[in-house]
Amino acid sequence: MSKFEPVLLRNRGVKDSARLSVYESRGGYQSIRKVLNQSVDEVIEEVKKANLRGRGGAGFPAGVKWGFLPKDRTKTLLCVNGDESEPPTFSNRVLMEVDPHQLIEGTLIAGYATKSQVAYIYLRVEFHEQFHILQKAIDEAYAAGYLGKNVFGSEYSMDCYIHRGAGAYVCGEETGLIESIEGKRGWPRIKPPFPAVSGLFNLPTVVNNVETLSCLPHIIERGADWFANVGPSHSTGPKLFCISGPVKKPGCYEAAMDITVRDLIEREDMGGGMLDGKKVKAVFPGGVSMGVLTADELDMKMDFSDPANYGLLGLGTAAAVVVNEDTDIRTVLRNVAKFFGTESCGQCTQCREGTSWMYKIAMRIEANAGRLEDLDILLETSRNMGMMPGLSICGLPDGAKFPIETVVSKFRGELEERIRSQSSDVKEVLESYR
Amino acid sequence: MSWKVLDRMTPAFDANAEPLITPEVREKIESYFPRYETKRAALLPALHLVQNTYGHVSYQAMSEIAEVLEIHPSDVLDTITFYTHFWTHKKGRKVITVCRSLSCEVCGGAALLKEVKKQLNVGEHETTPDGEYSLVTEECLAVCDHGPCMLINEKMHKRVRVEDVEKILSDPNNDKIDYERSDLFDPPAMKPAEVYAAAGLQAHKKDSSNSAVSEKPQGE
Structure with a gap:
C-alpha cells in the first residue's frame, strides 16, 4: 500500500x-x-x-x-x-x-x-x-x-x-x-x-x-x-475521520477509506490508543445516529459499505466517539436518547413522541427505576417512527433508531444486569439532565 | 425542544412603547435584502443583529422586525420559538453554553456543568442576579477533540477541568477572542451607553472606553 x-x-x-x-x-x-x-x-x-x-x-x-x-x-x-x-x-x-x-x-x-x-x-x-x-x-x-x-x-x-x-x-x-x-x-x-x-x-x-x-x-x-484510485472502489477519495472521547490523541485525521475503527483508535498517527490503558467498551463510529459497535467489532472498515454488516445505518460523518469501560452504558443510552428527544423538530408525531418517550425511558433506567420490559419498549418504539417504515418526513427518527436499537440489542446483557441489580432507592435524576 | 414547555419569560407587549429599532439598525437589516429572493429570508440575520444589539428579541422588536420584513409578527414569533439561540427576555452580559454531547460527557462534561451551576448558583436558562452570566446547554459544540468544552459568548474554552472553572469565571476577559472578527451581525456604530441603555443594562465601568463595535457588550 x-x-x-x-x-x-x-x-x-x-x-x-x-x-x-x-x-x-x-x-x-x-x-x-x-x-x-x-x-x-x-x-x-x-x-x-x-x-x-x-x-x-x-x-x-x-x-x-x-x-x-x-x-x-x-x-x-x-x-x-x-x-x-x-x-x-x-x-x-x-x-x-x-x-x-x-x-x-x-x-x-x-x-x-x-x-x-x-x-x-x-x-x-x-x-x-x-x-x-x-x-x-x-x-x-x-x-x-x-x-x-x-x-x-x-x-x-x-x-x-x-x-x-x-x-x-x-x-x-x-x-x-x-x-x-x-x-x-x-x-x-x-x-x-x-x-x-x-x-x-x-x-x-x-x-x-x-x-x-x-x-x-x-x-x-x-x-x-x-x-x-484512493481507497476501495465503492468509497473513493481521501476522507476526514474524527476521533474523540478518552483516547490519547483525539482529533481530525485524513486517510483513505480503507482503515478500520481499530486503526482510528490505536494507530500512532491517529487516536494513539486509549487513555490510561483503559479498555474500549463501545464506539459510535460514524456520529451517534449511525449506531454503536462493541469492543469485539472494531475491525469494521470505515467505508460506505461495511457499516451495514454490523447493523449500522451507514458511514455517516465518519466521526467516532469512544466510550471506555468506566462509563455506565445507561449513561450512554440516556445521552443519545436525550439528543434526539431534544432535537426532533416536532413535525411528525411518531418522531416527536417516540424520541421524547425513549428519552424518558432511558432517564428512568439511569435513575435506578428501570424495568426489564423497558428494553423491549425501546426497541419497538425505535423501529416504528422513521422514514424507513414510511412514517416520517426526514431521516432524523431513523438516526434516532439506530443508536437506541444497537445499544439495547448489543449491550442487552449489561443493561439487564444493571436493571436487575439496581438499588431500590430511586436516585434523584441528575439535575442537569432533567 | 418541541415537546418540552420552556418558560421564555417574554415581557408583555406594550403597544405604546417608543420604537426600539433605530434607523441605523433598520438600515443594516435592509442591507441583507439583496442577498435573498424574499425579504423574509433576512429574518435570521435580522434576529441575530437585533439580539446582538439589544441583548434579546422582545415582542416589540419582533413586531418591528416584522414591519421591516413585511411579514406578520406571528411569522417572526413562529420562527423565533423554533431556534434555541434567541432570547425573548433579558439575558446576562455573558452567556455560558456548556456542551452536553456524548464526547464531552464521557470526558467529564456532566461534572463541568454541575460545577458551573454550583459556582454561579443558577440552573439552566437562568441568569445570575447581577446580570453577569446566563447559563444554557447545547447539543454538541463540535469541539469534541477538546472536550469537555464550553462557550462564553463567542469564546470557546476547551478541555475545561472542574478545578479550572473558578478561575475562568473570575476572569473578566473570559469572553475575549483573539482573532479578527467580522462585523456583519454586530450592532451598527452606536455608543456603548446607548446599547446598554437600549438593553436595559448598566454599562461596565471597565468597558466604557471601548466602542460598541469592537467590544460587543451583549455577545451572542
Whole structure:
C-alpha cells in the first residue's frame, strides 16, 4: 500500500493558512481557473468519474445529484451545508478553520458546474470563530475578484453569502436547511419535489456538504483517476475521520477509506490508543445516529459499505466517539436518547413522541427505576417512527433508531444486569439532565 | 425542544412603547435584502443583529422586525420559538453554553456543568442576579477533540477541568477572542451607553472606553 498523502488537510500547520496569499502560494485557485475554461458537462463528467460520494452522511454521489437539475432552468442556487451538528463531528470545523479558501474554491467549482448564481454557506451559530475566519476569506476573495461579478475575468458570476443558523440539529437536513434560509422554522419538507427541482425560494437548488466541496479542487487538479484510485472502489477519495472521547490523541485525521475503527483508535498517527490503558467498551463510529459497535467489532472498515454488516445505518460523518469501560452504558443510552428527544423538530408525531418517550425511558433506567420490559419498549418504539417504515418526513427518527436499537440489542446483557441489580432507592435524576 | 414547555419569560407587549429599532439598525437589516429572493429570508440575520444589539428579541422588536420584513409578527414569533439561540427576555452580559454531547460527557462534561451551576448558583436558562452570566446547554459544540468544552459568548474554552472553572469565571476577559472578527451581525456604530441603555443594562465601568463595535457588550 502506497503511503497516503493528505490533501484536504495539507495546509494544516502552515502559518496563516486561512489567508488568500498563503493559499495561493501553495497552489490554490488554480483548479477554478482550469474549470472556467471547460464546459459544464466536462466538469460534471469528471466529478462523476471520480465517484465523489457526499461526505455529509448520506453518501450520495455529488455528480449524480447535480444531474437532477432540470435542463431548462434559468436560475440555480447552491447551498453549502456547514451545519455540522451531528455529535461528535468536527471535520467541517477544522476545514473551515484551516483552509477556508479551499472551501470557497470548491464552492466556485460546484457553482460553475451547476450554473448557480448564488451560494449560501449555512453555518451553525456556535461556529463563531469559523464564521469570522470564513467571512474574512470571503471578503478577501471578493476584493481579489474571485467572487462576485465575472470571477477571474470570466463570463461566470457568483455571489457567496454566509447564513448563520440559530441552534437546531434538523437544519442539517437539506430541506430543513432550505426552510431555515427562507427565514422559517427548520422543518424538513416532504419530498418530492426534491431540492434539485424546487428547493430554496422554489428554485432548483443543490445542497452539498463542506467536505464534499473541499474535495473538488483536488479532483480537478489531480484528475478523477487519482481520486478514484484512493481507497476501495465503492468509497473513493481521501476522507476526514474524527476521533474523540478518552483516547490519547483525539482529533481530525485524513486517510483513505480503507482503515478500520481499530486503526482510528490505536494507530500512532491517529487516536494513539486509549487513555490510561483503559479498555474500549463501545464506539459510535460514524456520529451517534449511525449506531454503536462493541469492543469485539472494531475491525469494521470505515467505508460506505461495511457499516451495514454490523447493523449500522451507514458511514455517516465518519466521526467516532469512544466510550471506555468506566462509563455506565445507561449513561450512554440516556445521552443519545436525550439528543434526539431534544432535537426532533416536532413535525411528525411518531418522531416527536417516540424520541421524547425513549428519552424518558432511558432517564428512568439511569435513575435506578428501570424495568426489564423497558428494553423491549425501546426497541419497538425505535423501529416504528422513521422514514424507513414510511412514517416520517426526514431521516432524523431513523438516526434516532439506530443508536437506541444497537445499544439495547448489543449491550442487552449489561443493561439487564444493571436493571436487575439496581438499588431500590430511586436516585434523584441528575439535575442537569432533567 | 418541541415537546418540552420552556418558560421564555417574554415581557408583555406594550403597544405604546417608543420604537426600539433605530434607523441605523433598520438600515443594516435592509442591507441583507439583496442577498435573498424574499425579504423574509433576512429574518435570521435580522434576529441575530437585533439580539446582538439589544441583548434579546422582545415582542416589540419582533413586531418591528416584522414591519421591516413585511411579514406578520406571528411569522417572526413562529420562527423565533423554533431556534434555541434567541432570547425573548433579558439575558446576562455573558452567556455560558456548556456542551452536553456524548464526547464531552464521557470526558467529564456532566461534572463541568454541575460545577458551573454550583459556582454561579443558577440552573439552566437562568441568569445570575447581577446580570453577569446566563447559563444554557447545547447539543454538541463540535469541539469534541477538546472536550469537555464550553462557550462564553463567542469564546470557546476547551478541555475545561472542574478545578479550572473558578478561575475562568473570575476572569473578566473570559469572553475575549483573539482573532479578527467580522462585523456583519454586530450592532451598527452606536455608543456603548446607548446599547446598554437600549438593553436595559448598566454599562461596565471597565468597558466604557471601548466602542460598541469592537467590544460587543451583549455577545451572542
